[in-house]
Amino acid sequence: MxxxxxxxxxxxxxxxxxxxxxxxxxxxxxxxxxxxxxxxxxxxxxxxxxxxxxxTVLSPMFDKDACTGCRACVDFCAFGALALVGGTPLLFDEVCHSCGGCLMVCNYSAISEQPRQIxxxxxxxxxxxxxxxxxxxxxxxxxxxxxxxxxxxxxxxxxxxxxxxxxxxxxxxxxxxxxxxxxxxxxxxxxxxxxxxxxxxxxxxxxxxxxxxxxxxxxxxxxxxxxxxxxxxxxxxxxxxxxxxxxxxxxxxxxxxxxxxxxxxxxxxxxxxxxxxx
Ligand code: SF4
Ligand code: SF4
Missing domain, CATH: 3.40.50.300 (P-loop containing nucleotide triphosphate hydrolases)
Structure with missing residues (x-):
């Protein structure tokens, strides 16, 4: 109970x-x-x-070599946790809700996840x-x-x-x-x-x-x-x-x-x- x-x-x-x-x-x-x-x-x-x-929660991690800078992940993130800086996504950890959405929309396998202590x-x-x-x-x-x-x-x-x-x-x-x-x-x-x-x-x-x-x-x-x-x-x-x-x-x-x-x-x-x- x-x-x-x-x-x-x-x-x-x-x-x-x-x-x-x-x-x-x-x-x-x-x-x-x-x-x-x-x-x-x-x-x-x-x-x-x-x-x-x-x-811990899972946070996205970006592979600079695989990333084309297409912005799909940045545009998808409704929490404003991503910005494209120098052609690569930059993550603002504190506002990421670990939804995994950016991972799903990346067509270039440039995103993986790693545990982050909260x-x-x-x-x-x-x-x-x-x-x-x-x-x-x-x-x-x-x-x-x-x-x-x-x-x-x-x-x-x-x-x-x-x-x-x-x-x-x-x-x-x-x-x-x-x-x-x-x-x-x-x-x-x-x-x-x-x-x-x-x-x-x-x-x-x-x-x-x-x-x-x-x-x-x-x-x-x-x-x-x-x-x-x-x-x-x-x-x-x-x-x-x-x-x-x-x-x-x-x-x-x-x-x-x-x-x-x-x-x-x-x-x-x-x-x-x-x-x-x-
Ligand atoms: S969706 Fe993938 S390829 Fe496009 S900017 Fe994001 S990480 Fe890079
Ligand atoms: S996991 Fe979700 S909240 Fe975090 S950066 Fe990706 S889309 Fe944004």
Whole structure:
């Protein structure tokens, strides 16, 4: 069972929810797919040995002797990753999407492919929890190959996917692989807008979803109104709490620190699993 934890923006509490859900479960895998800013490991790194693996993609390589300078590859590349310089294609690595199209349109067998590293994945164990996290290299155009590499390594019965924030392709890629999407929302107008964006993306992917309301204060809550209008189930409401913020800043795993949170996350996990099984 794959549960994707999403939010419309960073700082909503997505990693807090993901990490604690994963620790609350038995024999689970936590996958940090927020590959631009992976921080789940800050909570889960207990110094255990960590296996590092490179993530590579294929990049075109040009044979100057075989190339006639016909421009077919340059004209084909929709990403603007090629320019003809001195009669030979010049590749801009960072914007190449490794689609292989230039290779297909070259009639002179002047293009081959070579692996190029764009990031890495890290795998370790923490008290029975499989911890996977990925990181894309600075300047790369897409973290999706790192995400795909991570998800291919996750094979526990329960997988909690800590998704990238927002609704870009990388978040959609995570949701696409999930059985259920859990949206973490904040009770503000801005939070409601972000909730709506994520909800629309998940709806377009035809995935079931529910909501965790985080940082709840005793004021008007437009995010709750949105959930009621859309008939979105709100599984739990976590109050805004300065003590919790301090504990999280100290990278504490709350289900291990506080009985109240242990019960909250066990109940949340049970209810989400119940939805998937229903
Ligand atoms: S399509 Fe082939 S021959 Fe034409 S410019 Fe590109 S590499 Fe050279
Ligand atoms: S592999 Fe695709 S994106 Fe990269 S240079 Fe070739 S056509 Fe452009």
């Amino acid at each position: 794959r549960i994707a934890v999403l939010s419309g923006k960073g700082g909503t509490g997505k990693t807090f929810i993901s990490v604690n859900l994963a620790v609350a479960a038995n024999n689970a895998c936590y996958v940090d797919c927020d590959v631009e800013t992976p921080n789940g490991r800050l909570f889960l790194d207990d110094g255990s040995e960590c296996a590092v693996r490179k993530t 990031g890495q994945t890290e795998s370790s164990m923490r008290k029975g929890l499989h911890v996977l996290s990925g990181r894309m290299d600075v300047g790369q155009s897409s973290g999706i190959p790192v995400i795909q590499d991570l998800l291919a390594q996750a094979n526990n019965p329960l997988i909690i996917i800590d998704c990238p924030p927002g609704t870009a392709c990388s978040a959609a890629e995570c949701a696409r692989h999930a059985d259920y999407c859990l949206i973490v929302a904040e009770p503000s107008l801005y939070g409601t807008h972000n909730l709506q964006m994520v909800h629309e993306m998940i709806t377009a992917l035809d995935k079931p979803c529910g909501v965790v309301m985080n940082k709840v204060v005793d004021l008007e809550n437009p995010a709750e109104q949105y959930c009621a209008q859309q008939r979105l189930e709100v599984f739990t409401r976590i109050p805004f709490d300065r003590d919790l913020a301090r504990d999280l800043a100290e990278a504490k795993v709350m289900v291990e620190e506080d009985e109240e949170y242990r019960l909250l996350f066990h109940s949340l996990l049970e209810r989400v699993q119940g939805q998937v099984m229903a």
